[in-house]
Amino acid sequence: MASPDSVLVVGASAAGLSTVEALRRKDYTGTITVLGDELHAPYDRPPLSKQVLSGAWDPGRAALRTDEALSGLDADFVYGDPAVSLDAATRTVHTATNRELTADAIVIATGVRARWLPGTEGLGGVHVLRSLEDSLALRSDLQAGTRLVVVGEGVLGSEIAATARTLGVEVTMVGPQPAPMALQVGPMASELLATLHQDNGVRLRLGTGVVGLTETDGRVTGVRLATDEVLPADAVVVAIGAIPATDWLAGSGLRLENGVVCDSRCRAADGIYAVGDVARWHHEHFGELIRLENRTNATDQGAAVAGVILGDDEPYVPVSYFWTDQFDVKVQVHGIIHADAEVEIVEGDLSARRFVARYSKDGVVTGVLGWNMPKQVRQRRQDVIDGQSAAFASSLTGA
Known part of the structure; x- marks a missing residue:
C-alpha cells in the first residue's frame, strides 16, 4: 500500500498532534495540514481543571509543544477556522472561512463539546x-x-x-x-x-x-x-458529560452514532480515520464498538492511526487508562471497573489510603486501581492485559 501524498488532520488536539508526530517519526515525508477551531496551538486539557484553574500554572504552560517543536514537524497549522462540512467521497473539508481542503487521507480529531x-x-x-x-x-x-x-x-x-x-x-x-x-x-x-x-x-x-x-x-x-x-x-x-463534535459531519456519508463509527483500524471510510474522544471504533478484544474520553487514548490512538495510514494492518486494542488528582490523592485506573466486580486489595493497605485494588468479573481481571501507588499500579497493568487476552481467546473458541 502506497503512502498518501497528503494528510489533513481536522482538530489541533492532543490526538491530532499525536497523529502528526507519529507520521513524522515513521519517516512520512508527504504534506500535512492541521486544521484547528481554536486560536491556540495544541494544548493539554487535564491541567485545565487543576493547575490552570488553581493558578499554579500560567496558561501558556499547558501548551503541548513549543513553537520550535511544532515548526520542526513541517506541517501547516491552521488555527481559528472550524471545519463545517466533509465530502467523504472526494475527501474534501470546507471551513468556516470558506477554505476548501482536500487530502489523500483525512484524520478526524475534533474531540467533544461540553454538555x-x-x-x-x-x-x-x-x-x-x-x-x-x-x-x-x-x-x-x-x-x-x-x-x-x-x-x-x-x-x-x-x-x-x-x-x-x-x-x-x-x-x-x-x-x-x-x-x-x-x-x-x-x-x-x-x-x-x-x-x-x-x-x-x-x-x-x-x-x-x-x-x-x-x-x-x-x-x-x-x-x-x-x-x-x-x-x-x-x-x-x-x-x-460531553457530546462528540460531529455536527459538522452531517451529510458527509460517514456513520455517526455517539461519535464517528470506525472499524478496528479506526477507519471510518476509505482514506478517512478518527482518533481521540470523537472516535467510536470496533475493539476486537471486546467484540463491540467503544469510545474512550481520556488523554492517554488520544495519544495512543493517534499513533496507531498514523501506522495504519502508512500501511500497518493491526487492530487498535488498547487497555483503557485514566488518572485523576484530587487534593493529596492520585487515583489511576487501568482497564474497566464494573460496579458488580469482585474487588481484591493486592498491594498496600486500604486503611493507610495507599493501595492497589484488582477488579474481576466472571473470573477475569478487568481492571486495576491505584490509590497513591503509581509505580505499583503500573506494574499490575499486565494483569488486565492478560485478562483481556484470555477473554478474547475464550470468545474465539466459544468457551
Whole structure:
C-alpha cells in the first residue's frame, strides 16, 4: 500500500498532534495540514481543571509543544477556522472561512463539546470546562470568594470541586450518583473519594438530580434539585458529560452514532480515520464498538492511526487508562471497573489510603486501581492485559 501524498488532520488536539508526530517519526515525508477551531496551538486539557484553574500554572504552560517543536514537524497549522462540512467521497473539508481542503487521507480529531443544562448557556455565572478560555473564566469567578455548585459527580466535576476548595471557595457537589466518580471507579473507591471530599470541606448533595437553575437579572443565583430544594450559588459549573463534535459531519456519508463509527483500524471510510474522544471504533478484544474520553487514548490512538495510514494492518486494542488528582490523592485506573466486580486489595493497605485494588468479573481481571501507588499500579497493568487476552481467546473458541 502506497503512502498518501497528503494528510489533513481536522482538530489541533492532543490526538491530532499525536497523529502528526507519529507520521513524522515513521519517516512520512508527504504534506500535512492541521486544521484547528481554536486560536491556540495544541494544548493539554487535564491541567485545565487543576493547575490552570488553581493558578499554579500560567496558561501558556499547558501548551503541548513549543513553537520550535511544532515548526520542526513541517506541517501547516491552521488555527481559528472550524471545519463545517466533509465530502467523504472526494475527501474534501470546507471551513468556516470558506477554505476548501482536500487530502489523500483525512484524520478526524475534533474531540467533544461540553454538555450544558438545557436553557443555561449564556447565563451569567454558569460555566462548563472544556477550553482554556473556560478555565480562565471560571477562575475569574472563583477569585471573588464564590459559593460554587458543581453539577456533576464524574471525573471532571470531582476535580473542579477539589481545586475550588483549595482556593478557599465554598463548594457543593450535586449529581444523581451516590458518590464521586461512582460510575468510573465503583462503590469502594467512590466511597473513599466521598470521604476525601467531605474531609476537605466539600458539601456533597449526591443521589438526586438537578432540574434547573434560578437566576436574577441574567445571572445565576441557585441550583434547583429534584427535591425542589434550591442551593444558593454565585457560580455554577456544569460537568455532566460531553457530546462528540460531529455536527459538522452531517451529510458527509460517514456513520455517526455517539461519535464517528470506525472499524478496528479506526477507519471510518476509505482514506478517512478518527482518533481521540470523537472516535467510536470496533475493539476486537471486546467484540463491540467503544469510545474512550481520556488523554492517554488520544495519544495512543493517534499513533496507531498514523501506522495504519502508512500501511500497518493491526487492530487498535488498547487497555483503557485514566488518572485523576484530587487534593493529596492520585487515583489511576487501568482497564474497566464494573460496579458488580469482585474487588481484591493486592498491594498496600486500604486503611493507610495507599493501595492497589484488582477488579474481576466472571473470573477475569478487568481492571486495576491505584490509590497513591503509581509505580505499583503500573506494574499490575499486565494483569488486565492478560485478562483481556484470555477473554478474547475464550470468545474465539466459544468457551
